[in-house]
Amino acid sequence: MEYRAPIADILLSLNHAGQMQAGIDQGIYADLADGFAQVILQEAGKFSESVLDPINHSGDRQGARLNGHEVTTADGWRPAYEKWVEGGWNGLSAPEAFGGQDLPRLLNSACLEMWSAANMAFTLCPVLGIGAIEALAAHGTPEIQQLYLPKLVSGEWTGTMNLTEPQAGSDLSQLRTRAVRAGDGTYKITGQKIYITYGEHDMTSNIVHLVLARLPDAPAGTRGISLFVVPKFLVNADGSTGARNDLYCAGIEHKMGIHASPTCTMIFGDKGGAVGYLIGEENRGLACMFTMMNNARLATALQGVGMADRATQHAVQYALGRKQGKAAGSQGSGPDPIIEHPDVRRNLLTMRTYTQAARAICYATAAAIDRAHRETDATARQQASERAALLTPLAKAFSSDIGNEVTSIGVQVHGGMGYMEETGAAQFMRDVRIVAIYEGTNGIQAIDLVQRKLGLGNGAAVAREIADMRASLQELRASNDASFGRTAVRLGEAVDAFERASHWLSAQLAASPATALAGATPYLRLFGLARGGVFLAAQALAAQTGALTDAGKDASKYVQDARFFAENLVIAASGLELSIVEGGAFAADSSSNLVN
């Protein structure tokens, strides 16, 4: 089954949850006006369908291969990357000063979703590069920027992020990679990094590594970490590449999925130290990384949405063609397509609506990031910034959980075929499984939400989100549209539950932090169900008016989606609230109870 870019669904969500058209009218998305956004979406969709999708399955089967210290990417990877660079896609969100298009995060998010859906293993390479670009653009010296950024932005070189070490995954305070001042302004980097995505490959003439390391006199913990740029080939003052730097790929991981994305163990300084250049100030490397963290987390979230969407398309097509058994009330003589069986339809609607809810949350997050910079009013910028901070862990964890759940249901819809690799459904499930783990596990996202985001602006960020949801629900009730069934009731209950849980957790954070943290994961899920459900309902209302897109003709589909989501999935809210506010006794018990 070929991937089809879901432009209509994406546009509706961009315009509703992402407030794109409102932003154009308001003037802050002037660069998207006059149908420009639609053109970009169509072209990015075509690129996904015609270049990335055709090599997705073969790339999984073949994988990236290591020979000595060289990585050979799967067949078709190099030509696809050439087309990627030729098409100018690499610089879509990069600074104009270095050759990028500096388009809004919102539009870029929709593109990232489609690219990831078509070929997550490929798209990871530019996604990591975007992080490197952002770090250099924000913290690099003008000289470093001029040497590296034009080629990173065009895609002539790729970039990587080197954070993790065997003993330091979630906990970067334990980093051991060393950086010693060389005396000429450069540094000698020595150490081992693991899980480096596209740390080595054959698609470009140079690879630019951003590496976290510790100076000899650095304070312990995360306040003693510095950030360096460490190129595979040293770069001369005229921009040409010179000698090979002292670093190499010592191995690539055998992973559950994204087989075509080489996950490298990188060794720095085996011959005395790799040459590195400081980015930002000494010992402030983690702050530099945090600049990028929100964007990286959003990119990860969009991988979850993209893979969930792709799995849904795949499953719907299969269910339309596969005939097994008679559906209740069927008039036909032979077996019916399995899509006619209510239980299969429940599966497909679960897939479709979870995906849409996660997409809406991601686009709202992207819009908040944009507005934190683009709003003309300082208060609006501040509130948008807080909203971006609040929604980012939600987008990351909810969307990647949904990616896992939806792709697994996709396997299920295929029956036995789903377990066979030739079908493709299994690959989606294997590929997306990493998304809930990297860029901060989903547990860490939930803890971030409770520990740092719940109290943003003394709780005002959460309160504004609740008020926004209630305003949408008021409109829904005012519509008096019976086709929504109990959508407003169930969503209202979920928002109320979310508000009570928020207050309870805020109080508990002071009284018994462990008990509060014990509720972090169900709290994030509750937030996602409420926020996503309200987006779907409001989007369906908007679709009915036809005001936002040409989706008006399909409005009943969006109403059905919103209703299904509220009546069948948001209904978990009351239980989640109980788990949060009454279920945390286990946090105080000894871990020894878990050991047999």
Next chain:
Amino acid sequence: MEYRAPIADILLSLNHAGQMQAGIDQGIYADLADGFAQVILQEAGKFSESVLDPINHSGDRQGARLNGHEVTTADGWRPAYEKWVEGGWNGLSAPEAFGGQDLPRLLNSACLEMWSAANMAFTLCPVLGIGAIEALAAHGTPEIQQLYLPKLVSGEWTGTMNLTEPQAGSDLSQLRTRAVRAGDGTYKITGQKIYITYGEHDMTSNIVHLVLARLPDAPAGTRGISLFVVPKFLVNADGSTGARNDLYCAGIEHKMGIHASPTCTMIFGDKGGAVGYLIGEENRGLACMFTMMNNARLATALQGVGMADRATQHAVQYALGRKQGKAAGSQGSGPDPIIEHPDVRRNLLTMRTYTQAARAICYATAAAIDRAHRETDATARQQASERAALLTPLAKAFSSDIGNEVTSIGVQVHGGMGYMEETGAAQFMRDVRIVAIYEGTNGIQAIDLVQRKLGLGNGAAVAREIADMRASLQELRASNDASFGRTAVRLGEAVDAFERASHWLSAQLAASPATALAGATPYLRLFGLARGGVFLAAQALAAQTGALTDAGKDASKYVQDARFFAENLVIAASGLELSIVEGGAFAADSSSNLVN
């Protein structure tokens, strides 16, 4: 991490949910008295730990390989199979008349769980053989039984089940494999079968295929299907093997998991017809298969439990050793083991308690199957038979869903390591993914539960289950034990919700079958949470008294488990009820809404 057979947990569950000691006292499990069950468990556990576990991961990496039409199993498979036969494990549940031990299903279930946990890909071979043994024992002629059963029971030969064809998976009415009367009492079989587990391998000198096929004059649909035994090598009257039969393996599947279990495409009759021998009556083959279906479904459920348990052990061990970050309130100087973080502990307790709940349901199902034969009172036998019928789809679907969910959480607990195949956590997730699909997808189990089992004995089977749960809850309340927290409250609400949903669905089945079937999957889940939760609570109460096992010293662990499960997982009940009784509007909508 090595697999450790969880004997204490298993014994508690056998004695409580499985009523093993009660059955011994009652005299119907006389064959398990005097510690015999414990001896078998210990030995089966040792076999799992020392023979099956050590080749589990290497078998996954190497897989089964096809050369021409021959399958070579992974290194270590043949010697392990030899030990399996030598140990007499193959005949544990087989009829004594043919060399088996005919031990109760209950004890065999505990062994199946451990073998599957240690090596699911290996254990599938004997599991399929048990199905063939049962079919022949129940429906074969004395001559066929004498020729085949002793060698199938000893394990000298293995057996397979050939049901699925490309167009006929869940819907066996569409079978096309043909059987023509040869005139000498035998039949010529022609056709293609897919997904045949261990359809070809190199571990035994013969393979005995049970094949569903259609006679030329057979009625259409499932009433025109006959069952045949079709050996790989023909069997002479003296039991020796003769000519190669007209069948071969045309390919093995590339699957998401259970790589070491060859999943074969079998071609019958390329040279004129494979020789087959009728089992049971012509056109009654499906009835013969249904004899085995309950047992096969229970075996599948136990794979879910075993893999979930194994993943839990693996994750707990990892979480004890992996140090990242400071836990809330930690006094230590360095990072803490991640098991000290409440969110990780939530994951581990979710894994542990889901596994225990599913195990209890499986053992209760096994006990019901035993009692349907062993009870001395006819009414008790009838009620046990109905209970087995009611609990089988629950055990199959709930346990395999739990297998999927728990193994995925296991990957999550490992963080980035979980995605790397060397860790093993990913293999558990890939291996168990098939369990929700084969032996009737979980959707089909849910439909079976609503369409056929809900009305058993005019609803008496469900009513007895509800009464049994209420009686346990009454004991729990009477204990007045504060350490159970809100366990009784949450479980009481879930049982009430289950009862209301049962009544609503019963009525709806007549009024609007599609709407009733739309609620099948959440109904099965609701049943599993209520039934599993009550078992855990009652088991914890029993453990506190120390009466059932020597688990008394760890009783607080079981209390904590029961409480966690009720307060954090059973709380989904109210939402599931809403989804069942109010969420089914989508069943009446057109499937076109799902097509973009």
